[in-house]
Amino acid sequence: MTASWRFSALAERHRAMGSDLEDWSGMGTAWTYDKDQMEEYMAIRTKAGVMDVSGLKKVHVIGPHASHVIDRATTRNVEKLKPGRSTYACMLNDQGKFVDDCVIYRMGPHSFMVVHGSGAGHEQLTMAAMGRNVTVQFDDDLHDISLQGPVAVDFLEKHVPGIRDVVYFSHIHTMLFDKPVTISRTGYTGERGYEIFCRRQDAVEIWDRIVAEGADMGIIPTRFTTLDMLRAESYLLFFPYDNSEMYPFEDEACGDTLWELGLDFTVSKGKTGFRGAEEHYRLKGKERFKIYGVKLEGTEPAAEGAPILRDGKQVGVVTIGFYSPLNDHNVGIARMPVDCAEPGVPLTIQNPDGEIAAVASPMPFYDPEKKRRTAKG
Numbered sequence: 001m002t003a004s005w006r007f008s009a010l011a012e013r014h015r016a017m018g019s020d021l022e023d024w025s026g027m028g029t030a031w032t033y034d035k036d037q038m039e040e041y042m043a044i045r046t047k048a049g050v051m052d053v054s055g056l057k058k059v060h061v062i063g064p065h066a067s068h069v070i071d072r073a074t075t076r077n078v079e080k081l082k083p084g085r086s087t088y089a090c091m092l093n094d095q096g097k098f099v100d101d102c103v104i105y106r107m108g109p110h111s112f113m114v115v116h117g118s119g120a121g122h123e124q125l126t127m128a129a130m131g132r133n134v135t136v137q138f139d140d141d142l143h144d145i146s147l148q149g150p151v152a153v154d155f156l157e158k159h160v161p162g163i164r165d166v167v168y169f170s171h172i173h174t175m176l177f178d179k180p181v182t183i184s185r186t187g188y189t190g191e192r193g194y195e196i197f198c199r200r201q202d203a204v205e206i207w208d209r210i211v212a213e214g215a216d217m218g219i220i221p222t223r224f225t226t227l228d229m230l231r232a233e234s235y236l237l238f239f240p241y242d243n244s245e246m247y248p249f250e251d252e253a254c255g256d257t258l259w260e261l262g263l264d265f266t267v268s269k270g271k272t273g274f275r276g277a278e279e280h281y282r283l284k285g286k287e288r289f290k291i292y293g294v295k296l297e298g299t300e301p302a303a304e305g306a307p308i309l310r311d312g313k314q315v316g317v318v319t320i321g322f323y324s325p326l327n328d329h330n331v332g333i334a335r336m337p338v339d340c341a342e343p344g345v346p347l348t349i350q351n352p353d354g355e356i357a358a359v360a361s362p363m364p365f366y367d368p369e370k371k372r373r374t375a376k377g
Contacts, residue, residue: 004028006140008054009203017221025118027055030223038325040222041229044189045326047218048149049226050210053188053195054203058142059122061112063134070104070112072128072275075258077268081106086169086184090258090266091116091124096279097255098263100124100239103186105171115144119239124275143203147210148193150372151217155210156183156194166194168374177209188227190234190366192375232322233331235293235363237261242291242319247305247335249288257283262291289316292341293363294349296330296356299323302349308336309348309355315340318349324366331365 006027008014014021018034030052033040043049061069070078074089081087086105093099100119106112114125122138129136147156156163160174160183171184179202187193198206211221231238240246242261244254258264258280267280296302302321307314316336323330332349340347345360367373 006055008052009143009200010052010054010145010207013204013207013221014052014223019223024224025055025057029055031225033221033223037223037226037229040220040226041324042326043218043220044149044191044222044226044230046150047220048147048152048155048193048214049220049222050207050214051146051148051222051224051226052143052207053146053224054143055224056115056117056144057122058139058144058197059114059116059125060137060139061114061125061129061134062137063110063132065129065132065134066110066112069125069128069132069134069136070114072273073124074102074104074114075267075271075274076104077271078104078106078112080268083108084170084172086171086186088169088266090263091119091121092258092274092276092280093255094276094279095255096276096281096283097257098239098243098261101237101263101266103184105182105184117239128275141200143198143200145196145198145203145207145210146187146193147196147219148187148189149191149219151219152191152193155214155217155219163194164377167376177206179206181206187373188236189230189373190236190364190370191230191372193373228320229322229324232320232333233324233327233329233364233366235262235333235365237263237291237333238320241304242333242335247317247319257287259284260287260289260291287338289335290338290341292334292336293361293365294318294321294332294334294347294358295361295365296321296332296349296358298356299330300351300353300356301330302332302356302358303351306352307350308334308340308358309350310340310345314350315347321349327366329365331361333363336360
């Protein structure tokens with residue numbers, strides 16, 4: 001394992017299930033367990049799974065200039081964000097290229113929490129805070145336990161009054177098992193789910209009680225990499241694994257635009273003044289590629305990084321592929337030329353064991369109207 005500088009309180013729970021704790025974003029993370037991974041996928045899609053996503057970085061931005069810092073560093077207009085609500089946003093560099101995505105939680109008038117992955121989110125916030133009346137605090141004591149799947153709400157309502165009233169992208173400060181927590185209606189699975197932010201000292205007890213008391217409901221521990229199965233069919237990008245940092249351009253530096261990634265929706269209508277804004281707008285219509293979906297014949301999934309051929313010539317790559325026995329589709333997220341990113345364009349996936357016929361397809365493949373993750377009541 002790469003030397004990590006961040007440590008989850010749940011590390012021993014993961015080791016007990018066979019994890020070697022691979023490094024992700026500086027934290028030893030459960031990439032493997034000694035059990036069938038498909039069981040975990042099926043649990044999240046049909047029951048629920050509990051996952052340690054504490055490797056996500058939690059940054060508090062607090063003070064009179066907090067909203068200015070968030071406004072400068074991200075693509076969202078946070079002045080419209082009410083306390084108790086959250087929003088998905090992106091961060092760009094001066095060239096208008098993606099450097100990180102995040103969820104912004106408004107905790108109060110002058111208080112925000114920004115949760116991001118392995119990109120430059122913390123650095124962006126720190127840069128925007130220079131000379132401002134604001135504190136930017138990286139919080140690695142705060143752990144994040146993700147409970148995802150259709151029965152997650154059934155489990156939580158036994159312990160948290162009013163949990164069914166918590167709508168998509170909102171959060172509450174409450175108690176769970178007599179421990180202070182923030183529970184957010186967010187996740188990264190395409191299912192109705194919740195993230196439980198808790199103190200390090202409480203993480204093991206909360207995890208153990210969910211695992212023990214949720215077993216009769218079909219709730220099981222799931223490894224971090226099961227997210228790859230879920231995101232492939234739910235159109236959820238994962239930096240840098242879908243980006244040019246992983247699949248470099250031949251003749252220019254790494255860096256993808258939001259137009260290329262399909263993330264332009266994260267820019268609040270009419271917003272200017274965020275880092276990279278002018279270049280972002282200038283680059284509209286100048287896409288060098290598009291993130292788009294592929295549907296393959298058969299049940300052999302596309303290998304990660306498998307070349308995409310059109311008329312015998314390589315035109316792109318599959319960044320993640322997955323065959324779902326539950327939904328009986330063989331799908332993937334891909335980087336491909338703009339003229340290939342149209343429904344039904346015939347393609348060939350060059351897997352290590354041979355070529356597989358495929359077609360370009362819009363995403364998401366699973367729950368395209370997003371009714372499951374946004375369900376009320």
